[in-house]
Amino acid sequence: MGGYAVYVWPSYLITAVVLIGALVSSIRFLKRNAETLKALQEEDKGEA
Amino acid sequence: MLHRFANPARFMRLSGVLLPWMAGAAIILVAAGLYMGLFVAPADFQQGESVRIMYVHVPNAWMALFSYTAMAVASAVALIWKHPLADLAAKSSAPIGACFTFLALLTGSLWGKPMWGAFWVWDARLTSMLVLFFLYLGYLALYNAFDDPTRGARAAAILALVGFVNVPIIKFSVDWWNTLHQPASVIKMGGPSIDSTMLWPLLLMAIGFNFLYFWVLLLRMRGEIHANKIRMIRLRQVHG
Amino acid sequence: MGRFWHIIRRDLQMAMKQGMDSFMVVMFFVIAVVLFPLGAGPEANMLARISAGVIWVAALLASMLSLERLFQTDYEDGSLELLSLAPYPLEAVVLAKVCAHWLTTGLPLIAAAPLLAVLLNMQTEGFVILAAALALGTLSLSLIGAVGAALILGSRRGGVLLSLLILPLYIPVLIFGVSAVDAAIGGFPMKAQFLILGGFFLAALPLCPWASAAALRQALE
Numbered sequence: 405m406g407g408y409a410v411y412v413w414p415s416y417l418i419t420a421v422v423l424i425g426a427l428v429s430s431i432r433f434l435k436r437n438a439e440t441l442k443a444l445q446e447e448d449k450g451e452a
Numbered sequence: 453m454l455h456r457f458a459n460p461a462r463f464m465r466l467s468g469v470l471l472p473w474m475a476g477a478a479i480i481l482v483a484a485g486l487y488m489g490l491f492v493a494p495a496d497f498q499q500g501e502s503v504r505i506m507y508v509h510v511p512n513a514w515m516a517l518f519s520y521t522a523m524a525v526a527s528a529v530a531l532i533w534k535h536p537l538a539d540l541a542a543k544s545s546a547p548i549g550a551c552f553t554f555l556a557l558l559t560g561s562l563w564g565k566p567m568w569g570a571f572w573v574w575d576a577r578l579t580s581m582l583v584l585f586f587l588y589l590g591y592l593a594l595y596n597a598f599d600d601p602t603r604g605a606r607a608a609a610i611l612a613l614v615g616f617v618n619v620p621i622i623k624f625s626v627d628w629w630n631t632l633h634q635p636a637s638v639i640k641m642g643g644p645s646i647d648s649t650m651l652w653p654l655l656l657m658a659i660g661f662n663f664l665y666f667w668v669l670l671l672r673m674r675g676e677i678h679a680n681k682i683r684m685i686r687l688r689q690v691h692g
Numbered sequence: 693m694g695r696f697w698h699i700i701r702r703d704l705q706m707a708m709k710q711g712m713d714s715f716m717v718v719m720f721f722v723i724a725v726v727l728f729p730l731g732a733g734p735e736a737n738m739l740a741r742i743s744a745g746v747i748w749v750a751a752l753l754a755s756m757l758s759l760e761r762l763f764q765t766d767y768e769d770g771s772l773e774l775l776s777l778a779p780y781p782l783e784a785v786v787l788a789k790v791c792a793h794w795l796t797t798g799l800p801l802i803a804a805a806p807l808l809a810v811l812l813n814m815q816t817e818g819f820v821i822l823a824a825a826l827a828l829g830t831l832s833l834s835l836i837g838a839v840g841a842a843l844i845l846g847s848r849r850g851g852v853l854l855s856l857l858i859l860p861l862y863i864p865v866l867i868f869g870v871s872a873v874d875a876a877i878g879g880f881p882m883k884a885q886f887l888i889l890g891g892f893f894l895a896a897l898p899l900c901p902w903a904s905a906a907a908l909r910q911a912l913e
Contacts, residue, residue, distance in 0.1 A: 406495065406500040406501040406502075407500075407501075408501045408502040408566055409501075410664050411502055411505065411562045411563065411565060411566050412502060412504050412505055412524035412562075415505045415509065415558075415559040415563070416486075416490075416508055416560045416561060418555070418558060419512065419559060419606060420510045420558075422551050422554065422555055423551065423555070423661075423664060426547065426551045426668060427664070427667065427668055427671075428682075429666045430545075430547075430548075430641050430671040430672050430675070431671055433671070433672060433675040434671050434672070434674050434678070436675075437675045437678035437679050437682065438675075438678055440682055440683075441678045441681055441682050442684045444682060444686070445685070448541050448685060450553060469694055481789060521696070531906070579863070579867075583860045583863055586856070586859070586860040589852075589856065590856045590857045590860060593853055593856055593857075594843060594844070594847070594857060597844070597847035597848050597849065597850075597853050598847050598848070599848075600846075603846060603910065603911070603913075604847075605913075606910040607844075607910060607911075608841045610839075610843060610903060610906055610907050610910070611843055611857060613903075614839060614861070614903055615860070615861070618860075642803060648746060
């Protein structure tokens with residue numbers, strides 16, 4: 405990388421880590437809420 | 453027309469269909485952009501290989517501004533028409549927007565060190581991007597600072613609109629002030645002045661990041677709709 | 693118009709009854725400025741170079757202290773709701789309260805600033821310009837602060853949140869305010885900085901009461 409490797413690769417790496425991290429966190433946010441909702445709805449149905 | 457999409461159930465169906473396409477487009481475009489940017493595009497005459505940082509720095513910066521604009525538009529829709537999904541769209545734009553802003557600042561810093569000799573300078577473009585980052589954080593803090601989520605949504609919406617004045621400042625800062633940061637070379641009068649071998653990976657990455665934004669946006673909006681339902685059920689359990 | 697002055701007078705009377713508010717704001721201003729020579733060392737030339745920036749930053753922080761309570765007491769005892777229901781525009785109410793805030797906070801800061809400039813060994817060319825720039829700047833700070841104060845009503849940790857929200861919006865005023873003083877000291881023209889500060893004020897004058905009133909209405913819903 406013409407001596408610039410120490411600047412170029414961390415740029416790409418940290419971008420990947422942060423963006424993939426944001427993606428994963430959003431997927432887990434959705435999953436967690438979907439599961440909680442499902443559990444509460446089962447509870448509701450059970451009581452009804 | 454907007455109100456056709458106000459129904460959460462319809463949104464869940466629509467977003468469920470769109471999600472895999474957003475994901476696919478994001479992955480393919482970013483992969484293509486990475487390949488072109490890292491292996492196909494030439495090194496720059498002046499900047500050498502460090503110019504490759506541009507292929508992450510510029511898309512991050514563009515998306516930082518795009519996300520805030522989307523957040524501001526959604527906030528305006530929420531305040532004016534009280535569209536129920538607009539609040540969620542604004543709220544869901546903020547975390548990813550903050551990420552893009554942070555990455556723009558970081559990659560810019562890593563590009564600045566070899567090019568300008570400094571990791572940071574207090575010029576107009578960098579300073580106003582830093583302010584944008586603070587605005588994102590302030591928006592998130594304000595939204596979550598109220599027990600009543602509607603109150604939080606409305607207050608945050610007003611803040612988003614007040615802070616929007618920063619976006620044109622960022623865009624035109626390199627034109628208005630004598631800055632160290634490079635002036636506009638893509639989105640300007642007269643069209644792009646960048647070579648097409650570099651323009652292509654740049655656009656691929658930018659559009660890929662844009663699809664990533666929509667991917668994350670839809671995921672979070674779906675999560676928020678679930679969260680609202682959970683809150684309703686819990687309230688009913690307490691009172692019923 | 694009578695209503696306008698009435699609201700200002702009411703806020704001023706409340707401030708005077710409590711008495712301590714203006715005094716505490718000025719004391720904070722002084723203490724914050726004094727921390728810098730104690731922390732960064734008393735070397736005279738260095739202090740002179742940073743004096744404009746330090747005084748402006750301290751003024752920003754001090755003017756934020758009394759903002760949290762701008763609408764708080766009226767919100768809690770219900771008089772804000774009454775004011776919003778009256779046929780008198782809420783934007784004018786905000787403007788009146790902002791005037792009172794500036795009189796009890798901005799004005800004392802402007803008065804105290806030259807003394808602090810002496811403490812920081814600022815060159816004498818800067819004194820008058822410092823007061824003038826602060827005079828114009830603190831008007832905008834009070835206006836922008838009102839928006840923040842309205843947004844945080846009823847929130848948790850309102851005080852800290854207010855700072856997070858307001859300080860990014862204060863930054864342009866800070867940049868041009870310091871620039872004006874530094875230009876005066878260096879013998880450079882400062883017309884541009886004052887024009888921009890004036891521009892901020894003229895823009896904030898209609899926009900901030902409008903945004904604050906919108907936020908207040910949200911809070912009262």
